[in-house]
Amino acid sequence: MTEATLASAPPADSLFRRNLRDFRSNRLAMASVIVVLIFVIMAVAAPLIAPQDPNETDLFRRLQPPAWIEGGEWAFVLGCDGLGRDIFSRIIYGARISIFIGVAVIVLATGVGILAGLAAGYFRGWVDVVIGRIVDILLGFPYLIFAIGLMAMMGPGLFNIVLALAYKEWVIPCRVVRGETLAVRELEYVEAARALGAGSRHIMWREILPNILSPVIVVSTIRMANVIILEASLSFLGLGVQPPTASWGSMVSDGRAFILEAWWVSTFPGVAILLLVLAINVASQGLRDAFDPRFSE
Amino acid sequence: MNALPRLLLATALATCPGIFPAAVLAEDLIIGFTLDADTLDPANHRKRETETIIRNIYDGLLTRDANMLVVPEIAESMTQVSATEYDFKIRSGIKFHDGTMLTAEDVKFTLDRITVEGAMGGQTSPRQGLMGPVASVEVTAADTVRITLKEPWPILPAMLPNQQIVSKAYVEKVGNEGLATMENGTGPFKLVEWRKGDAVILERFDDYYGGATDIAPVGKACVDRVIFKIIPESASRVAALLAGEVQIINELPAFSMAQVAANDGTQVMTVNGTRSFFIAMNMEGEAFDDIKVRQAAAMSIDKDLIIDKILAGTASPIDGILSPDAFGASELPKAGYDLEKAKALLVEAGFPDGIDVTMDTEGAFKDTAEAVASMLTKAGIRTTVVVGEGAQLSDKWRTKGAPKSGDMYFTSWGNGSLDPFDIFTPTHRTNDRGNSAGYANPALDALLDAAAVELDVEKRRAMYREAELMINADQPYVYLWVPQDIYGVSKRVTGWQPSADSRINLHDACLN
Amino acid sequence: MTLLLEVTNLCTEFNTRAGLVRAVDGVSLRVSRGECLGVVGESGSGKSVTFASVMGLVRSPGRITHGMIFFDGRELRDMSPDEMRATRGRDIAMTMQDALTALNPALTVGEQLSEVLIAHDETLPAGRAARRVAIRDKCVEMLGLVGIPSPQSRLAQYPHEFSGGMRQRIMIAIALACRPKLLIADEPTTALDVTIQAQVLELISDIRARLGMAVVLITHDLGVVAEHCDRVMVMYAGQVVEEGPTEQVITQPRHPYTRGLLASIPRPAMRGQPLTPINGQVPDLVGLPPQCRFQSRCPMARPECLVEVPMFDAGPDRRARCLRLEDMP
């Protein structure tokens, strides 16, 4: 930051910075952020980190136990699956799928949700009625069932999962944005901007949006955890990405056959899901406490 | 697990009234079974699991013994009158479960219902194809039924055990829909309750005529009740067997065999199956139209390794379409695992950098298909497994001559009759319904057509040998193996043997 | 008149994130039977916390650190929680500022009224049916007493179905249901329209006279005090700064803060004079040095005011916390 911008910045302790400081001082939340970051790094740098090729089968290592159990070896820390593939490497590659889908769905849904929510809250009238109806209807579907229905009809595949989840997911940011917009649009500074002759687009993007972003971001992070579980659930049911691509949900599912002989096959991918989702949940709770204290406890 | 928490938990659960273990009635034989029946209508299904359940309720004209030998069941005897005419003398004194007597009319009604177009309320039985060229069924005497064929079809007797006899009066009373959930068979067990998706509960039919006289013992069933308990998850099925909740499980995974064998009260029983596994290579495609590429594929797959490691030795490798147990099967030249030669062949075929292909398969075979794919990949045939669903893949690959897309298809073809006609013709005759490779060889077609109607057994055997040699040379498919059916069985069960046609016939099973 | 409530040197502290706040700092007071004491002060002066302490309703993170609270001859602080419960509502009752928030929105008025009787009234008959009838009669009687028309039909209604004044009356009826010896009315009129304010105060005075109970009227409105209270106590920043008979305190305040308060409200007696607000703000109670708390805003403040100031006697039955007591006009 240059000195000039420093000088023109609002009082050093802006709300955002104070919130950020609150968040940073929350140790548990920070630890969770680190866990999430580790997963992200794992996903991005998978080829560098993974000790083995995730799809390399070796039938001589079929159901090889984790390293610390007799018969295991450290090159295959968490053991091998039914085709002798390294579970640890597959978990690392699986993080790509989970995180990609989580991010893609949330970005897509939040984008659509913001547009629809802003339009509904700002213009009100028939726009609001139409969007509201669509939202009501989509809310009429239990989430997983809606996604399962869509996946059944569209067929499996990475892109289809993103679509199947985003079709319903946007409703959530949309409702948040609409509510916040309704509250904000009557506030003084918006009135002032309108009085000064600012156009609708300017008011929506420049005046309203920046002021409602916090709750949207908070909601989005919480939702991301949910989306990751949903993706894993779809993959578990065999409606997710196609093999041999490693996906945590399908790894758990594949391991089900071996629970009597090789507990590690489905246990470890499940632990990965739990860790990532838990970390996102804790971090987002910290975010909410810091940035949107209305909803915190 | 340490003993103390286990004890505490057990005590905690035991103290709640009625919560602790179900003492199963002594004479209940419970089968841990993969899939529920879709329907109980013997004419309206094409699923092995459904058939297994139905066969314990209904009997057929003919049946097979544990060694796959066809023997009379409801028929007392069978006479071949001419190349296209068969007479069946119906056993007397057979009662349906409702107490009415079975007549020749019932047999005719049953067979008509299967073979006549639209005979099931406008719908045609999905089992029609299993009856081949049946032209008509007539009652020629009070106790005799004649089946007339459009053309000679020597395997009619082998196919008849697939069809179960229903009561004409009953079907007319309850309708086709009624027959889907209710039964009135002549089999050793009658239906008590069908808890859909959960269990089929059967009890002994005390007026049973005794079943096929050629299969001892003749008489009513041994156990009081039989329960098919549906447990789709293989691990759950094994766990239920080990816990003593069930006495027989089907589709015991190969990797669980050791555990079941090691367990005190249980044993593993296997029987040679009749289903041949193979990989179809799309001969209309760019790469696999070249025999060198097809040979390269065949040589890059180490069948023995997969059989050893994944199937725990419970399969027989094949080099032609026929199971070693099938009629006409013979020793054939082996492609043999040879990675270097496979690579060389690929280079010779003009693919020095290898090829990228996909391999379609169903979820159930994902494991082995992926193992195969990784072997192909090592040879330069870089293979991605695409899991699809049965009917969809069937549409895609079994196009009956229409153009098809796709590179490879990991699939199988059942051959319950163990007669080559039932597997060789559909998978290899030009444009036939199971010819997923798109193989077209007029010489083979002629040979198969002739073999189908050849009545001289030895000539016929030689013809199939010749056909096997032809396809072994042309390699439209990579022929893989015929797996065994593996069952986990409680040592309390006696008198039961697994049957090669994958059906669980419980007439003779007893429980100690 | 005999003494009903005597509080001596009460201190109540709140352990907040910002630090330790002594919200009530050495408050002493007395209320005789049948008497009406007015307690005045700005918000945050500790007047509500003082009486919450008396009622035993100070919640975590607050706690009473020392002091004695004698009520009707018993030390309330020595009572067990159950004894305290039995005393609350029966002997000491309280009304709150806003009946809208003080009445439970999810329960009917009848239930909220009858539950006090069930909890405390030992004169109720034993039989179930008779008991129910007795409770109902009493509820009707109480609603009638506070001037709710056709009380029978309104027992089954919810608080939101009443007007603001009516709700206030209902709250008073609940507080008075067991004929307490002391009623603590915390800002009973703040939330109300002016016309209704008068009615409600009238009602309290009226009932007080009829039942012979003592009333503590917490308010920031000196006018209300002047009209209804026998004695008045002024609080500032957790301390009592002045107390005495109402008439005397109003006509002749002995503390600059009381004077400031009086000057900031319109009164008939001061007609024609300009209203003068008190400048400045109530000091932050965290880490307050031991000195006169009003000095930062006091027009009469001098350097010597920067010491801890005790209460001084300022005439018969009057006391004030000011070093310049004598300089007051």
Next chain:
Amino acid sequence: MSFGKLLERIIQLIPVLLGVSLIVFVMLALTPGDPVQIMVGEQSITPEQEAELRRDLGLDKPMVERFFIFLGNAAQFDFGQSYYHGRPVSAVIAERLPATIELSLVALIVALVTAIPLGVLAAIRKNSVLDRLATVGSLLGVSLPGFWFGILLIMLFSVHLQILPVSGRIGYASEVPTVSGFLLIDTLLAGDVRAFGEALRYLILPAITLGLPMTAILMRVTRTSMLEVMRQDYITFAEAKGLPRRRVLFRHALKNALIPTVSVAAIEMGSLLGGNMIVETVFGWPGLGRLVVESIFLRNYPLVQAAVLLYAVTYVLLNFIADILYTVLNPRVKL
């Protein structure tokens, strides 16, 4: 709540139900492939039959008209024939429904009876060990993938300890005549305590797995709203009235704190319904969820379509009931 208002609310349901049906209709209509082939799947039908089916489905008619035909049929629970089962789709669904409803209800009850008391306890003992445990537990609960948790439970209780059955719903209870289809009720009607216990044994693990996320969320909501309510003036006033602690907590505080709990419970019913698919698959529970999953792989689309519609309509109606319950709990809100 007057009858008129209730009627008004019911009328408001109509556009939502219509929209839900439209989406379900479009889902199948847009599935690539010939609808008749899709419906029939692997089974064979005669050309006449196929023509009749085309006529029934109105495939020759414009989309809009087809939608209304679909609606009309759906209103009569006519979803066509499930060719795999040789019976109408509605009959096949009806057979599986009691098992699913029983499991869902038990899971709901498990969730409510653990979440609410725990939430209340955590709130009134804020920052206690119990509160912290509850907070951690609820975080874990919402983060645990149900399919994995179910497998862990099976590994522990069924495989390792062998104290609970592995899969299914049947056991000794098979002796009991079917009246309601709910084994817990039927066994009691038959006076068979032992069969009841048996049915319960099969229910425990699936119900816990299914109810866990809901328990976690409801506990958190109850705790938060209880804390919020405990700060309210009416609680202070209730204390000032000298009411017994229990009455203050359960009558005054809990009744208000339950208002958000009910709303959230209604929304979470969605995860309960969706969770059925997972839990029934893991535990081999013979309900609708497993049937739907199996049908997807058989491409038995008419059944999938009908089931999705059924789940959605159930969910809408459950939310409607929750709305009504909400007004009962919260007299301030008028329908």
